[in-house]
Amino acid sequence: MEKFSTSGPIKEKNGVFITTYGCQMNVNDTERMFSLLEMSNYTPVTSADQASLIKINSCSVREKPVHKVHSEVGRYRKLKEMNPNLKIGVAGCVAQQEKKRLIADIPLLDFVVGTDAIDQLPELVNKLDREKQVSARFEYQKPYQIETLIRNPGVSTFVNITKGCDNFCTFCVVPFTRGRERSRKAQELIQDIQKLVDRGVKEVTLLGQNVNSYKSECGADFADLLRLVATETNIQRIRYTTSHPKDFNQKLVDIMQEHREKVCEYIHLPVQSGNSQVLDRMNRNYTREEYIQKVKMIERAIPGVVLSTDIIVGFPGETDEQFEDTLSLLDEVSYESIYAFKYSPRPFTKAAQFTDQVDEQIKSERLNRLFAKHDEIARKLCKKYEGQTLEVLVEEVNAEGRAFGRSTQNKVVHFNGTNALVGQTVAVKVIEAFPQTMRGELKN
Ligand code: SF4
Missing domain, CATH: 3.40.50.12160 (Methylthiotransferase, N-terminal domain)
Known part of the structure; x- marks a missing residue:
């Protein structure tokens, strides 16, 4: 890491x-x-x-x-x-x-x-x-009560909404290290975010291991929370991560669409594998087909949505054919970026006990093939941005007058600008687009 x-x-x-x-x-x-x-x-x-x-x-x-x-x-x-x-x-x-x-x-x-x-x-x-x-004494708190503490929050910051995870994916150590899932109270979060706004924050990313299973004491689910943050605070932009496909629902995409002036059209939706049998052994609780259905639901509700994902290659028992299913998923879902890793056993996890571990060399070859394929796809996908004008929230301007910010699609855009632009949302025309960054010019 x-x-x-x-x-x-x-x-x-x-x-x-x-x-x-x-x-x-x-x-x-x-x-x-x-x-x-x-x-x-x-x-x-x-x-x-x-x-x-x-x-x-x-x-x-x-x-x-x-x-x-x-x-x-x-x-x-x-x-x-x-x-x-x-x-x-x-x-x-x-x-x-x-x-x-x-x-x-x-x-x-x-x-x-x-x-x-x-x-x-x-x-x-x-x-x-x-x-x-x-x-220190290790205390289990339910609900999870903390106030966001950030020394210099800047333009964009993270706000924890949940802690821990109940999913027990068989490869993941998080439920053992961060414990059972707990949610912060919705009203406490609203106050927290408004305080950040008062300190100059323009964008918050709501953070949790599985934000979609958020549940406030008052009964608000994650979609309700998103609506509350959009309507009861003066925050300009809202992002969130990480989502679990099994908990991603129509209500959430509807609220994203309803508050599209604030909620960014970018979703990180970890798939982990394109093969249903591997997903089952991972204890992910969705199949390849169900995942694709969710993607279609999202794309229908939020035109222009940008998706990214996490993928593990070489999970125990993963055959060549099962890996091919992960490769072919890239043809079905247009991920603009992927975060891919070779499986490696973690203490306490179920998959660490699986006896059919995949050879390291095979894992490396699969990872290289996955990256090569995605690189080709990402290079094509990013070209659609050339000539487009994106709304960029300016995060920094360096001494040479190079400004940097992110668009609502989570694209990193560089352009010439002055310090006065920091914290402002400006229109930037994309001149040249690469999978990870873009070069643009400020529009008047
Ligand atoms: S991968 Fe994510 S959802 Fe699965 S156990 Fe780990 S933190 Fe929870």
């Missing part, structure tokens, strides 16, 4: 350095930890040797996650020897799963805080002055 380094300017000696691995959820959690620690007199620093507190926000989707935590903590040994007051901690999914083992096995480690205990972080850090090694 990707490694993000999250840091900021140095202001004072209580420096905190956090390395973040994994998904958007972890990136969001890191932002929350920075916010909580800033309230406790810590300041983000740009490297570990400037810090008095180092945190590793770990990801168990990575291979050998515990081993990787050991080796990263080991890299800080010298710093700890030079500064015995330096505190080193582990957060994230590995911490949630392996709290006792980490504390017992890594003497250099001062604290462990799991995904369910982030809000106890300031209290935990204070305790460190009195105790050698501490870990």
Whole structure:
């Protein structure tokens, strides 16, 4: 998985350095930890040797996650020897799963805080002055009550609406690391988003492992929530991720269409495989045919909708013919982008016990074929944007006057502009389109 380094300017000696691995959820959690620690007199620093507190926000989707935590903590040994007051901690999914083992096995480690205990972080850090090694209590909260904490939200930001997942796809470790699904109250979310709007945010992405199974205490489902955010806040744009095809329904697409001036016409709809037998072994709860039906329903309701997906190749037992079904799905569904991965076993998951694991070389060949095929498709699909004028929300303008923003279809567009445009939605004519980015010019 990707490694993000999250840091900021140095202001004072209580420096905190956090390395973040994994998904958007972890990136969001890191932002929350920075916010909580800033309230406790810590300041983000740009490297570990400037810090008095180092945190590793770990990801168990990575291979050998515990081993990787050991080796990263080991890299800080010298710093700890030079500064015995330096505190080193582990957060994230590995911490949630392996709290006792980490504390017992890594003497250099001062604290462990799991995904369910982030809000106890300031209290935990204070305790460190009195105790050698501490870990936070892992609390199951239902409903999931948090206020979005973001230091500099900028133009576009993420807002967690659910936590955890009940689906138990056989390849996925999330239900074991983030627990059962919990939803935030709709009214709390509305207030949260309006506060972000008041701080200058123009676009929110509602975030959850499976946003479509959102259920507020008042009975509002995800479609209702989308309507509430569109009508009861002044947010300009709404996106959401991630969707589960089994829970994607007509009511949701109808509400997207009804509020199309705010809800972006982009949907990330992970399919994982184009073969129904593989989908069944993955415990995805839909067939290839049902998935295609959902895509047709979406395309009927939202003209011009842009779709992307996740695909796993080489799932245990996947035959050549079953893989061909995934390839042929690309001819049936016009994905403008795909995120594809080779299957690899994850601790606690059912698929890790399957005895018919696919050879690594075969997985690599399949992945290469999939990318090659999609690349060809994406190059053709993107050409339709050339000459079109897109509504671009400007996120940044660099010192050379190069502006960058995203269209409602989630297309990254670069063009010449000035700083005054940041936060504005402007019309940009696309001059040249590539699968990942576009070059355009500002229209008057
Ligand atoms: S829906 Fe499946 S893949 Fe997504 S988080 Fe839940 S268990 Fe994992």
